[in-house]
Amino acid sequence: xxxxxxxxxxxxxxxxxxxxxxxxxxxxxxxxxxxxxxxxxxxxxxxxxxxxxxxxxxxxxxxxxxxxxxxxxxxxxxxxxxxxxxxxxxxxxxxxxxxxxxxxxxxxxxxxxxxxxxxxxxxxxxxxxxxxxxxxxxxxxxxxxxxxxxxxxxxxxxxxxxxxxxxxxxxxxxxxxxxxxxxxxxxxxxxxxxxxxxxxxxxxxxxxxxxxxxxxxxxxxxxxxxxxxxxxxxxxxxxxxxxxxxxxxxxxxxxxxxxxxxxxxxxxxxxxxxxxxxxxxxxxxxxxxxxxxxxxxxxxxxxxxxxxxxxxxxxxxxxxxxxxxxxxxxxxxxxxxxxxxxxxxxxxxxxxxxxxxxxxxxxxxxxxxxxxxxxxxxxxxxxxxxxxxxxxxxxxxxxxxxxxxxxxxxxxxxxxxxxxxxxxxxxxxxxxxxxxxxxxxxxxxx
Numbered sequence: 001x002x003x004x005x006x007x008x009x010x011x012x013x014x015x016x017x018x019x020x021x022x023x024x025x026x027x028x029x030x031x032x033x034x035x036x037x038x039x040x041x042x043x044x045x046x047x048x049x050x051x052x053x054x055x056x057x058x059x060x061x062x063x064x065x066x067x068x069x070x071x072x073x074x075x076x077x078x079x080x081x082x083x084x085x086x087x088x089x090x091x092x093x094x095x096x097x098x099x100x101x102x103x104x105x106x107x108x109x110x111x112x113x114x115x116x117x118x119x120x121x122x123x124x125x126x127x128x129x130x131x132x133x134x135x136x137x138x139x140x141x142x143x144x145x146x147x148x149x150x151x152x153x154x155x156x157x158x159x160x161x162x163x164x165x166x167x168x169x170x171x172x173x174x175x176x177x178x179x180x181x182x183x184x185x186x187x188x189x190x191x192x193x194x195x196x197x198x199x200x201x202x203x204x205x206x207x208x209x210x211x212x213x214x215x216x217x218x219x220x221x222x223x224x225x226x227x228x229x230x231x232x233x234x235x236x237x238x239x240x241x242x243x244x245x246x247x248x249x250x251x252x253x254x255x256x257x258x259x260x261x262x263x264x265x266x267x268x269x270x271x272x273x274x275x276x277x278x279x280x281x282x283x284x285x286x287x288x289x290x291x292x293x294x295x296x297x298x299x300x301x302x303x304x305x306x307x308x309x310x311x312x313x314x315x316x317x318x319x320x321x322x323x324x325x326x327x328x329x330x331x332x333x334x335x336x337x338x339x340x341x342x343x344x345x346x347x348x349x350x351x352x353x354x355x356x357x358x359x360x361x362x363x364x365x366x367x368x369x370x371x372x373x374x375x376x377x378x379x380x381x382x383x384x385x386x387x388x389x390x391x392x393x394x395x396x397x398x399x400x401x402x403x404x405x406x407x408x409x410x411x412x413x414x415x416x417x418x419x420x421x422x423x424x425x426x427x428x429x430x431x432x433x434x435x436x437x438x439x440x441x442x443x444x445x446x
Contacts, residue, residue, distance in 0.1 A: 007321050008157065008296050009134065009272040011145020013121040014088040015095030018138030022346035023053045024147060024319035025131050026304065026426065026439070028076035032102060036113045037067035039089075040097040040141040045133065048076050051317035051426060054349025057137040065139075072102060072110045079104050081130040084146055089117025096140040105129075105151075124291070128157040132319075134346060145270070147321075150295065156277050160291020162267040163235040164242025167284030172202045173277050173293050177223035181249060182216060185259040189233075189244045189287040190214035194279070197223050206283035212239075219249060219256045226253045228276040231292055236264020243286040273321065304426065306437020308413040309381040310388025313430030318348045319423055319439050323369035327395060328362065331405045334384040334391045335433040336360035340425065343369050352429035358385075365395055365402045372399045374422040377438060382410020389432040 007024075027048030035041040035058055042058030058066055074081055086100040101111030125148070132147035150157050156173065176197035184190040184206075190213055193203030207213055221228060233247040245264050248257030274294040281290035318340055326341035330353055337353030337360070353359055367374060379393040392406030415438070424439035 007131065007147050007149060008274045008294060009145060009147055010123055010125070010159075011121075011270055012135040012143040013086070013145065013270075014097050014135065014141075014143030016136065016142070017094050017096070018057075018136040018140075018142040020134075020136055020344075020346045021056050021348060022134040022318075022320060022342065023056070023132050023349070024317070024321075024424065025053075026051055026317045026319065028074070029081050029130060030074050030076045032072040032074070032081075032110075034070040034072075034100065034113050035067035036070050037065070038098070038115050039091045040086075040100055040114050041065070041067035042137070043100075043133070043141055043144070047317065049315070049317075051315040054316055054351060056133075056135070056349060057139070057141040059137075060139040070113050074104060079106050079108070080151070082128050082148075082151070083123045083125045083130070084144070085120070085122035086112070086114075086144070087117040087120050088143075089119055091140060094140065094142065096142050097135075097144050100144070124160055124162075126158040127151050156293045156295040158280060158291060158293050159269055159271070160267075161281045161289045162233070162265075162291065163244050163281065163287070163289025165282075165288075166241055166243075167206070167282035167286075167288035169280070169282050170203075170205050171278070171280035171293075174200070174202075177221070178228045178276060178278075179221055179223060181219040181221070181228075181256075183219070183247065183257075183259045184214040184216055186212070186214035187245070187261045188238045189247050189260045191283065192247075192279075192287055192290075204283070205281065206285070206287035208283075209285040212285070217259055221251060226251050229274060230269045230271050230276065230294075231290070232266070232268040233258070233260075233290070234262045234264045234266045235289070238286065241286070241288070243288050244281075244290055247287075247290070304437065304439055305415055306413075307427040307435040308379070308437065309390050309427065309433070309435030311428065311434070312387050312389070313352070313428040313432075313434040315427070316349075316351045316429050317424070317426040318351070320346070321423070322346075323367070324374055324422065325367045325369045327365040327367075329365075329393065329405055330360035331363050332358065332360040333407050334382075334389045335379075335393055335406050337429070338393075338425070338433055338436070351425075351427070352431070352433040354429075355431040358431070363405050367397055368399075372397045375420055375440075376415045376422065377436070378412070378414035379404070379436070380406070380408050380410045380412050381435070384432065387432065387434065389434050390427075390436055393436070
């Protein structure tokens with residue numbers, strides 16, 4: 001399987017407890033399974049190829065606190081998940097996700113599941129497909145965000161808008177980069193205008209009240225080393241209208257602002273892996289509403305190799321758009337389980353290890369990213385306790401080979417490949433690690 005996709009990260013929202021995790025589907029997300037009772041206890045996913053994610057949350061030992069199962073079936077490919085919304089609040093002293101809703105392109109809302117709390121989050125987003133999730137988890141689901149890709153010919157997604165209903169709508173996308181932002185500000189944002197790297201001008205948006213034009217502020221962005229990445233701000237009442245009252249502009253290097261007077265309702269877009277390619281909203285006497293068009297900063301093509309091993313257990317998949325710098329395996333006469341961590345500290349689920357009487361010995365492989373990166377694996381698979389499982393594994397980087405771990409019995413496999421980086425793994429797992437394969441991408445596209 002080969003694919004080409006640009007990934008944008010939104011969120012997460014929620015608490016800081018538990019461990020960081022990340023899941024990327026290798027096809028469309030077709031199923032979401034929640035365990036719910038008052039708050040969201042855990043979440044798991046299945047993609048169009050039948051691969052399951054593992055379970056995020058629900059690690060408590062109390063069988064009375066695991067919640068009731070809620071299952072959402074998404075009719076891929078005619079239906080795809082495009083956004084989420086929810087609430088977070090306190091449960092047993094922890095700040096956790098208390099309710100969730102899921103929105104598809106068919107304007108279907110699944111949910112809400114759980115109990116709504118005071119702190120809400122939503123992602124007003126268009127032209128997108130959700131291809132994964134990330135967040136934090138432990139006893140419960142502590143925090144949740146999404147990975148999205150564009151679902152239109154522009155290669156961009158639209159986030160927002162925030163503000164009031166008045167004024168005339170506007171929308172633009174630049175062909176190069178946003179080079180200059182001109183803000184007229186006072187107690188609120190009077191108007192905005194922009195210039196791109198080719199000298200094309202966009203706006204004024206707002207500024208129709210000649211008696212209240214505000215003071216001019218200019219932001220210059222060097223498109224070679226700096227790019228606009230997101231915005232934050234507030235909106236509220238001014239002169240009898242709901243308008244944008246303050247704005248700040250975030251680049252990959254710094255934040256410009258805030259401009260205006262930060263009163264009213266705040267909004268922010270916690271977003272990574274993206275470049276702002278345009279803006280949309282409305283303007284009249286003042287800047288009434290605003291949102292952004294963003295595209296992925298990087299485009300990557302991944303290839304799936306394998307898996308090798310048995311057909312027991314359930315399918316699983318893990319992919320990261322960052323480097324993998326830690327692999328944890330539990331080993332005995334075979335490979336009991338495997339898990340991963342990327343360079344941002346995000347942990348995968350644990351794949352395998354479901355036999356509590358045979359968990360093996362923990363072994364950790366540390367990879368010194370970015371000077372060192374994983375390029376391949378090798379190993380063996382054979383019979384263990386009547387199951388065909390992975391019996392040994394070695395991990396090869398551009399600098400060394402770690403292992404073998406396990407007994408090395410059975411049928412050998414190896415992947416003699418060059419000029420690539422391993423960006424994920426897939427396979428089957430249950431009591432043990434039944435099968436394993438890798439996702440790779442050519443080094444030339446990094």
